[in-house]
Structure formats: C-alpha cells, structure tokens
Amino acid sequence: MPFIKKELPFLLLICIFNLNIYGQSMIKGKIVDGENNTALGFTKIINIENNETYYTSNPDGTFEINKAGTYTFKKEGYIEKSLKLEENQFYIIQLNINPSELNEIVINANHIPKQLKKSTASINIISSEDIQRSNNIDFAPILNRTPGIFMQNGALNTNRITIRGVGSRNLFGTSKIRAYFKDIPLTNGSGATTIEDFELASISRFEIIKGAASSIYGAGLGGTIHLTPQNSYLNNSNINGEFSIGSFGLVKGIVNVNHGSLKNSFRAVYSNTHSDGYRDNNSYDRQTFTLTSNHFLSKKDELSFLGSFVNLKAFIPSSINETAFNENPESAAFTWRQAKGFEDSKRGILGVSWNHEYNSTLNQSTSVFTSFRNAYEPRPFNILKEKTFAIGIRTRLLGNSKIFDNNLNWTVGGELFKDNYKYATFDNLYQDFPAGTGSVEGDKLSDFKEDRKYYNVFAEGNYEISKKTTLSIGLNLNETSYVLNDRFPASTENPDQSGEFKFKNIISPKLGVSHLFSENFSVFSSISHGFSPLSLEETLLPDGQINNSLKPETGWNFEIGARGSTTNNRLQYNISLYRLDIKNLLVARRTTEDQFIGINAGRTQHDGLELALNYNWLNNENISISSFINYTLNNFTFKDFVDDSNDYSGNDLTGVPSDIFNTGVDFNSTFGIYGNINFLYVGKMPITDSNNLYSDRYSLTNFKIGYQLNLNKKLKLNTFIGVNNIFDKHYASQILINASGFGGNAPRYYYPGNPVNYFTGVNLNYNF
The missing domain is CATH 2.40.170.20 (TonB-dependent receptor, beta-barrel domain)
Known part of the structure; x- marks a missing residue:
C-alpha cells in the first residue's frame, strides 16, 4: 500500500498522457483534380493560422493531419483552396486547374496521371475559361484556338473536324478521329464521330491528343x-x-x-x-x-x-x-x-x-x-x-x-x-x-x-x-x-x-x-x-x-x-x-x-x-x-x-x-x-x-x-x-x-x- 500511494501520482500522469494521445483523432483525406478526379500527389497542406506546412500529400493524393483547423491546399497548375477540417472525418479535396499554368497540371489523357510538361505526346488542354470566352453556342471558335485542329461548320449541325489534316477527305461529318465523353465512346462502330450536339455548358475541359500518339484509344489516325x-x-x-x-x-x-x-x-x-x-x-x-x-x-x-x-x-x-x-x-x-x-x-x-x-x-x-x-x-x-x-x-x-x-x-x-x-x-x-x-x-x-x-x-x-x-x-x-x-x-x-x-x-x-x-x-x-x-x-x-x-x-x-x-x-x-x-x-x-x-x-x-x-x-x-x-x-x-x-x-x-x-x-x-x-x-x-x-x-x-x-x-x-x-x-x-x-x-x-x-x-x- 505505501508503494501504491507513492507511485499513484505517476500512474495517473501516465494514464492522462495516454488518454490524450488516443483521444487525438487523425484527419484523413484525398486530393483530386476537381473535374476528372485524378489523384494529386505532392500537394502542400498549409495551416492558415500559423502558415506552417504540416504535410505534403502522398503520391496517390492521400494525406493525414492530426490537428483540426483551416488549411490551404496548394499545387502548381491548380487554384489553391482553403477549407476548415474537423476531426473524425475523411475529406475529398477537389482542386480546379489554373489556366495560366497549364504545363504544370496533371493530365490523365493516357490513363497514366502525369504532369503535362512530362508528357511524351502532343497534348492540348482547353479549360473551362477557354470555353467561356465565346458565346457557348459553337464548338468551332473553341477548338480552332488549338494548333493543329481545324473545325469547319456549315451550320450548327453541319461540321467537320480535322486534326493534322486527317479527316479532311470525309465529305460529311467527322471521321478518323476518336472522341470520348468521359469513358464513353462518341465514335460509332464505323469510325464516325459527333460531338457538336452536346451542350458546351456541360463540358468543363477538352484533352486533345494529336496524331496517332495514343496506344490507349485504338483506331484514329488523327x-x-x-x-x-x-x-x-x-x-x-x-x-x-x-x-x-x-x-x-x-x-x-x-x-x-x-x-x-x-x-x-x-x-x-x-x-x-x-x-x-x-x-x-x-x-x-x-x-x-x-x-x-x-x-x-x-x-x-x-x-x-x-x-x-x-x-x-x-x-x-x-x-x-x-x-x-x-x-x-x-x-x-x-x-x-x-x-x-x-x-x-x-x-x-x-x-x-x-x-x-x-x-x-x-x-x-x-x-x-x-x-x-x-x-x-x-x-x-x-x-x-x-x-x-x-x-x-x-x-x-x-x-x-x-x-x-x-x-x-x-x-x-x-x-x-x-x-x-x-x-x-x-x-x-x-x-x-x-x-x-x-x-x-x-x-x-x-x-x-x-x-x-x-x-x-x-x-x-x-x-x-x-x-x-x-x-x-x-x-x-x-x-x-x-x-x-x-x-x-x-x-x-x-x-x-x-x-x-x-x-x-x-x-x-x-x-x-x-x-x-x-x-x-x-x-x-x-x-x-x-x-x-x-x-x-x-x-x-x-x-x-x-x-x-x-x-x-x-x-x-x-x-x-x-x-x-x-x-x-x-x-x-x-x-x-x-x-x-x-x-x-x-x-x-x-x-x-x-x-x-x-x-x-x-x-x-x-x-x-x-x-x-x-x-x-x-x-x-x-x-x-x-x-x-x-x-x-x-x-x-x-x-x-x-x-x-x-x-x-x-x-x-x-x-x-x-x-x-x-x-x-x-x-x-x-x-x-x-x-x-x-x-x-x-x-x-x-x-x-x-x-x-x-x-x-x-x-x-x-x-x-x-x-x-x-x-x-x-x-x-x-x-x-x-x-x-x-x-x-x-x-x-x-x-x-x-x-x-x-x-x-x-x-x-x-x-x-x-x-x-x-x-x-x-x-x-x-x-x-
């Protein structure tokens, strides 16, 4: 009993310390591209209160933080975002691309996420800001800002798209070019493609691979x-x-x-x-x-x-x-x-x-x-x-x-x-x-x-x-x-x-x-x-x-x-x-x-x-x-x-x-x-x-x-x-x-x- 009385304060201190440790709840989450949900690794996570960088997200975009608060998420090529994080939650953080830093964004055009500047193919990004520059009626003014692409439009429903000259000999419509709406093919079984029927306001981004440069999408010379x-x-x-x-x-x-x-x-x-x-x-x-x-x-x-x-x-x-x-x-x-x-x-x-x-x-x-x-x-x-x-x-x-x-x-x-x-x-x-x-x-x-x-x-x-x-x-x-x-x-x-x-x-x-x-x-x-x-x-x-x-x-x-x-x-x-x-x-x-x-x-x-x-x-x-x-x-x-x-x-x-x-x-x-x-x-x-x-x-x-x-x-x-x-x-x-x-x-x-x-x-x- 004297031993217990002597050691009691020390034991209580250990218990309080352990309870404090186990009482802390980790905040977990994942950072993704706001439009295609591609994981964004190596994103900086900064606490606004003391401007201290607590963590950098893992290569797969995941992160863990052990303190609640308001954090800013920063990654090159993306607009930074601030969000208040609470304990015992799993967060999905969506970041939107910054049009002035397109070479830095993470593309997913070939299903392998990578920075555009490291790509081995010629890929162009048309952002939502590019889409909003015009009257959201015609595709042609938007696509024709991209080098190598030319869209002719005889009417809103009469169009022909060529990429690097491929498809120019198709008399009516677009052919020899593949198109996907997310993962859904817009190209039919005989190679004809129609994209101009879709509403521009429902599209956030175009990723365009030019030439026969993708082994992922198959048929399509253009x-x-x-x-x-x-x-x-x-x-x-x-x-x-x-x-x-x-x-x-x-x-x-x-x-x-x-x-x-x-x-x-x-x-x-x-x-x-x-x-x-x-x-x-x-x-x-x-x-x-x-x-x-x-x-x-x-x-x-x-x-x-x-x-x-x-x-x-x-x-x-x-x-x-x-x-x-x-x-x-x-x-x-x-x-x-x-x-x-x-x-x-x-x-x-x-x-x-x-x-x-x-x-x-x-x-x-x-x-x-x-x-x-x-x-x-x-x-x-x-x-x-x-x-x-x-x-x-x-x-x-x-x-x-x-x-x-x-x-x-x-x-x-x-x-x-x-x-x-x-x-x-x-x-x-x-x-x-x-x-x-x-x-x-x-x-x-x-x-x-x-x-x-x-x-x-x-x-x-x-x-x-x-x-x-x-x-x-x-x-x-x-x-x-x-x-x-x-x-x-x-x-x-x-x-x-x-x-x-x-x-x-x-x-x-x-x-x-x-x-x-x-x-x-x-x-x-x-x-x-x-x-x-x-x-x-x-x-x-x-x-x-x-x-x-x-x-x-x-x-x-x-x-x-x-x-x-x-x-x-x-x-x-x-x-x-x-x-x-x-x-x-x-x-x-x-x-x-x-x-x-x-x-x-x-x-x-x-x-x-x-x-x-x-x-x-x-x-x-x-x-x-x-x-x-x-x-x-x-x-x-x-x-x-x-x-x-x-x-x-x-x-x-x-x-x-x-x-x-x-x-x-x-x-x-x-x-x-x-x-x-x-x-x-x-x-x-x-x-x-x-x-x-x-x-x-x-x-x-x-x-x-x-x-x-x-x-x-x-x-x-x-x-x-x-x-x-x-x-x-x-x-x-x-x-x-x-x-x-x-x-x-x-x-x-x-x-x-x-x-x-x-x-x-x-x-x-x-x-x-």
Missing part, C-alpha cells in the same frame, strides 16, 4: 478528343441560370444545378437552344439534359454516373455554288429548300464507372456504357431513317512499380464495343406536291442492318529513367468487323448486299521520351503507329457486293517538341514539329448524287509545325491581362495518288488550310469588368484534288465583354455582350471538296459563314 463533363462538386450546393439572345433569332436558356455533401455529389445541366439561322431552311432547335454524380463509397472505392440526352431538330440549307455564294449567300440549295430537308434526332448515353484502389500501388477502373440514336432525315434524293444501339465495357489496371529504384507507372486494359445500326431509305415525293409542302415519304427503297464491333487491348508504361527523363512505351491491338444484312427484297435493280467484312488484327506500337532540362523547360519526341477503319458503306461496290480487298488507312507519326515557361511563369510556350505518313489512302469516288464507293488510291505526307504562346502581361490583386498566339503551318501533300486516270501525286491535300493564325487578349478585374478579343486567320484551302480551285483566305474578329457583381454573399450576377465577325467578312465557313454538278448545275462547293452578328445574356448564380 488523334483523340476527350470531353470531360462538368463534375459534381462535394460540399457545395448552388443553382446557376443563364439566358441569352442574339442575331438570327437566337434564344438560349441554361439551368445548372449542383448539390454535394461530404462524399456524394450530383450535377444536372439542362439547356434549350433555338436559332432561325442566317440562311434559308436553317432553323435549329435543341434540348439537352446532362446528369453526373460522384459517390465516394469508401477510402478505396468511388462510383460515378454519367447520363446525357439530346433532342435535336435542325433544318439543312446544304452547300451552294459559287454564284449563289457571292451574290445570295443566305440562300439554301434549291432542292434542299424545296424538300425542306432537315434532321430530327434523339440520342442518349449512359455510363457507370467504378474505381477501386487495391493498395497504394494498384488501382482498377471499369466503365460500362450504352448509347442510342434515333434519326429521321428527309433529303431531296431520299428519306433516311436510322436507329443505332450500342453497348460496351472499358476496364484498365493502373499500377506503380519500382525497377532499379526508378518508378514505372503502367496501365493495361481493354475496350469492347458493339453497336447495331438499322437504316432504311424511302422515296421523297416532295416534287409531286405543291411548292411549300416539303418532304413526303414514299415507297421504301432500301433496308439494312449492320452489326459492328471492335475490341482494343492496350498497354502503356512510363518509366522514369531519372528524375528528369521519362521513357514511354505503348502497344495497342485492335480487331474490327462488320456484318451487313440486306433486308430489302432482292431484284435485278436491287441485288442482295448482305455480307461480312473483317479487318486483320492491327498492332500499333508507340515509343516516346521526354526530358526536363530544368523545372521550366522540357523536350519530347515520339514515334507512333495508328490506323483508321473503313465504314461498311465504303466497302460496298455498285453491284452490291462487299469489297474485301480494301485496306484500312495506316500511318506512322514522327514528332519532336518542347514545352516551357519563364521563371516567373509569365510566358508559357509549346512547339512541335511532326511528319505523319499515311498509306492506303481511302478515296470516296462519287457514282451518283447519293452513292459513293471507296478505293485505296495512294499515300499522303503531312508535315507540320504547331506553336502556342501564352503571356501574362499584368497579374495583380485587381487586374489581370493576358494574351495568346497559336499558329499552325500545314504542308500536306499527296505523296502518291492515282484516281482512275488522274495522277494527283505532288498536289496539296484537299480541304486543309495552308496555315492558321489565332491570337487574342483576355482582361479580368476584381471590380467586375472582364472581356476578350479574338482574331482568327485561315489560309486558302484546295477544294479539288486537281488543285485547280482554292477557297479564299479569310480572317474573323470576335469580341466579348461582361460585368460580374456580387449582389450579396450568396447571389452573383454576370451580364455579357459579344459581337462575332466584327468587320462583316464574307467567307466560306465550310467547303465540300470535289463536289460534282448534276443535271447541268454548277458544283456546290460552299457553305457561307455568318456575317456580323451579336449575342447578349445574363447569368445568375445562387449558393445555398
């Missing part, structure tokens, strides 16, 4: 456009409404709602757009609804949903001949106006993604998706009915290993895609009815069903030879096949066209290296292989049989480039030189007004230079002024091109401008005024393979200014006004290459661009 939907934000609830009007009867409304708790978040975006259009038979009506949600089920599991629905009815003015283009550009093609041609389509996509962390060095991501499209399109030569239904799965493992004490980041996975395409044509009897009646459906002319499928198996690894040098090796295996079922009764005039077409397995390798000469300057180089599949329509011969001798276009891309910035980060620059050699050039030879056959006719050589400069002239607490210059120089030629008896070898590639120059100035201030001015120059384009006709070079100047005001702590007001084509330039916004005249009519090469036009609107944002 590259890949990755659309990142507006993410749903945690710990935030707000509603944003926007209403705008403009020239040519433009009326648009947007409602954007976000609700987020600690671990679950939801975002819904609805838009309604109407335009009468500049030209005859040019009205446009579109409604969209996009839903995203994120659910952090545990420290190791994340579930996300993505759904999108588009309801579109857009009339088609089509292309016109040179006389009409110069004298009456607002006119529609005569037959399209008489038939009142239009497209009426409904499309939807739905995807579920699951991310699981097995341990700190191994993750798995799996997405299951489905999509559909139903369309009705009366044209002067027939009426087309289409139904497409697609399903697929994409899964990949992402790991980090050590080899000779150096990091190897790797991914391996696969994608399986299948779509069913049913289409039928009907006689259009519009000529048998009084003028103004429009299209009238007649007898069925054809009835087809296509089953199209492909699979990609891919692997890619980035090995850090040293802290400054990264070696990238990738491999893609693709198999694509089609089955055509002709469901129309066979006859002498309509032979049975049923059949199968299957590509041989195509293996596409990639090798790249990047080296950091300093923290602000890096050089990269790559050699990569790619291919583009044929569409089933291109394989059909006039006698109705499938031409199994056709080969897909394949090519090698050779590139060297540099990225960097000045020490104070005021100037950022990216430059690249490349050569893309394509063989088995596929030519669509027109046989009738609505029929084409495909032939392999030679090779093309694409030599180019791409330059991007961004400079911050002024950046203080009150005002920021920045400018950009983007330049693309294209030297694209037919290396070997013989079409029937015509030898076009050595000619310029059709449908691609000689060069593109884009520059602009952005202004922002804390007192609410902001604005930008943008100048675009587009060089001349060959319209015919013989190069006997070129489009005129043109320039456009656009301007936008706005005012933002905090009405109270929760309500923000934003008003804006803009003018496009300020100097009212007459130009062709899209051309139809190698157009033929039928019935003695002149060829219709030109889609007139809009003259000077304005838009204005108001935006209200309320934070709950």
